[in-house]
Amino acid sequence: MSAVDKAFHGLRHMIATGRLGPGERIPPEAELGEELGVSRGPLREAVRMLAALGVVEPRHGSGTYVSQLRPEDVIGSLSLTLELLPLSGLLEVYEIRRVLEAHVASKAAARRTPETVKTLFSLIDAMEATEDPTEASELDHRFHAEIARAAENPTLATLLAVFRARSRKYQVFTLPEGPEMRRKSDADHRVMATAIADRDPGAAAGAAEAHVAQTERWLRAFMPPVEEDEDTSGDTAG
């Protein structure tokens, strides 16, 4: 086993067994390296691996801390890599998204509060009012995020947010057919929001699934990946 593996598994084991708990600071590099029997180089590489996976977080000058280890912490790590997938593989992701969006819509319909309904419709109004495709995309994201939030499963909400972020790289609304697509999309949103407002889980699930399927169809038809030099990772969704 290589030194990096030794450090990686050793550190992971310390966390798995509870010797290092969520939020806790891990020992300094020199000390930990000696304990694990590796020098600082490989140890740092192992720490970076765990950081990329959302398990620890190094803070310059302060120390390295174990994350809170919530499901969304580790699932969020996918957002850095999912957008590297070729479009072909993305279609498989879409099938998953279809199923899960339908589920959260259904659950949101069952558990909705008046505030949720109000938020959803105000987001729809804003979407229909704006001309800026980027803003529309942002509002669309917040609309779906709000539904996922209402379903009361943060893990699932994070997973769907990751999947959606990948799709947003393709800004279909900027195409010539964009305006027509947006009208259709807006109509879908109204159907979904209405079903949720009516506490009708079946209708909400159906509308959500149809909406995702429609988006998938558009993406399949045109696929101009947008060149980007992020970070535009402003997660302004409430």
Place this chain on the structure above:
Amino acid sequence: MSAVDKAFHGLRHMIATGRLGPGERIPPEAELGEELGVSRGPLREAVRMLAALGVVEPRHGSGTYVSQLRPEDVIGSLSLTLELLPLSGLLEVYEIRRVLEAHVASKAAARRTPETVKTLFSLIDAMEATEDPTEASELDHRFHAEIARAAENPTLATLLAVFRARSRKYQVFTLPEGPEMRRKSDADHRVMATAIADRDPGAAAGAAEAHVAQTERWLRAFMPPVEEDEDTSGDTAG
């Protein structure tokens, strides 16, 4: 921006823009470090991060290669960290699993081949025959993996395999109540397999969801995490 970030994003950008394609070897450390303007230390840390995320794979003595970038490549990275989650967060994962297992069961029922059915029942027979809880757990995994495979979405199959692996750390069958649980579990499996054999998607989905829900209930009741020093990562599922 730190040197590690510069190297990480630089490398990721090279892959995102297609300058480095799947399976391709990236430039040697010295060369790449010079191009990105960082020394070998931080560059290696950035490479390790991408390796942890399933994007690249360093091979000692040969070079570092971009992965095939299939969805399962990057999703598989979750398996290293999902088992670090506390049980409380795991319940949210179970809800997702319930929905997705139901979906794959339904799809498997629609697309099943005679070979699939044969495999499923032979796995059930083997499960009922064995006394070894570890072997039973392994067969259980293969049973569910076979159903996911039949649904023809490798990404989804990988995602479910990751979720299941987390649950298997809790070997509920070794409890005093184990034998009774296993009888119930075996019965569930027969219902699922029969629904799939009958090409009845609705019944298959219902049976799968009920089965996962049952497992979840057991886990919620007893939760003795099994200490382990893997790797037992033998993915023997066909």
Place this chain on the structure above:
DNA sequence: GCAGGGAAAGTCATCAGATGACTTCCGGGC
């Protein structure tokens, strides 16, 4: 006694050089 400033310690970040380990390839020997 208290608030502010600044020094000092602790820790991660980075660079540089050297050496070892492993893979790959090629040519020589049989």
Place this chain on the structure above:
DNA sequence: GCCCGGAAGTCATCTGATGACTTTCCCTGC
């Protein structure tokens, strides 16, 4: 034609030193 050995290329690791940032604490001034 096959096998073996060596050379080159590349990643893996160690060591030492320096810089950057954060945190703590003491000292100063009021």
